[in-house]
Amino acid sequence: MKETRGVFWFMNNRVPPNKRYQPTEYEHAANCATHALWIIPSLLGSSVLHFQSEDQWERLSAWVYGAGLSSLFIISTLFHTVAWKKSHLRSVEHCFHMCDRMVIYFFIAASYAPWLNLRELGPWGCHMRWLVWVMASFGTTYVFFFHERYKITELICYTVMGVFPALVILSMPEQSGLCELLVGGACYCLGMVFFKSDGIVPFAHAIWHLFVAMGASVHYYAIWKYLYAQPPNQVQTSR
Numbered sequence: 001m002k003e004t005r006g007v008f009w010f011m012n013n014r015v016p017p018n019k020r021y022q023p024t025e026y027e028h029a030a031n032c033a034t035h036a037l038w039i040i041p042s043l044l045g046s047s048v049l050h051f052q053s054e055d056q057w058e059r060l061s062a063w064v065y066g067a068g069l070s071s072l073f074i075i076s077t078l079f080h081t082v083a084w085k086k087s088h089l090r091s092v093e094h095c096f097h098m099c100d101r102m103v104i105y106f107f108i109a110a111s112y113a114p115w116l117n118l119r120e121l122g123p124w125g126c127h128m129r130w131l132v133w134v135m136a137s138f139g140t141t142y143v144f145f146f147h148e149r150y151k152i153t154e155l156i157c158y159t160v161m162g163v164f165p166a167l168v169i170l171s172m173p174e175q176s177g178l179c180e181l182l183v184g185g186a187c188y189c190l191g192m193v194f195f196k197s198d199g200i201v202p203f204a205h206a207i208w209h210l211f212v213a214m215g216a217s218v219h220y221y222a223i224w225k226y227l228y229a230q231p232p233n234q235v236q237t238s239r
């Protein structure tokens, strides 16, 4: 079927909820660029945390967080490149799209990992250390079986995964970094408005990517500053 253009030459018409929006060439390029740009900084940032680690817990957290952060941008860039240039390979594109969605769950778990591993959080915090990975695994399994089938459920899963561990973080006795965590969280929430605006706002998905990059940068800064550059003394007791 021939693609119909919206009012803007750089945006296609909105599609029904059960269909996938078809980006224009410009939107495809923007989708790739807005996450590709962050691959090198995320790898560099991860190595900075690794080299600033002072014990095995910090090193492990740096690796887990770095892997989640870098793979989010790498897999997203790969998916958007395939969706742009190799969309005729339907099953390959479908596979990359699933990976793009799965990696978000691991990225969320990995973003919480340094806080949960390196901060004194009380009894609930200890459970949350493994619970985030159980949640990420459930989310991944859900994507495997029901990818794109119930879009609202998917959005609810991401929100629960993103917000639930924050409740434990909010209760931590040491409050430094909390402000940055909330600002980062607000970036993701604001970005979700654009995530759902394909065909309404031109370059909506690329704007969503920028909000993700912004949220991730603020969270990286907080992790670097409060957990690695000036690690609190009381964390030793919780490990």
Ligand SMILES: [Zn+2]
Pocket: 031, 076, 080, 205, 209
């Ligand atoms: Zn994307």
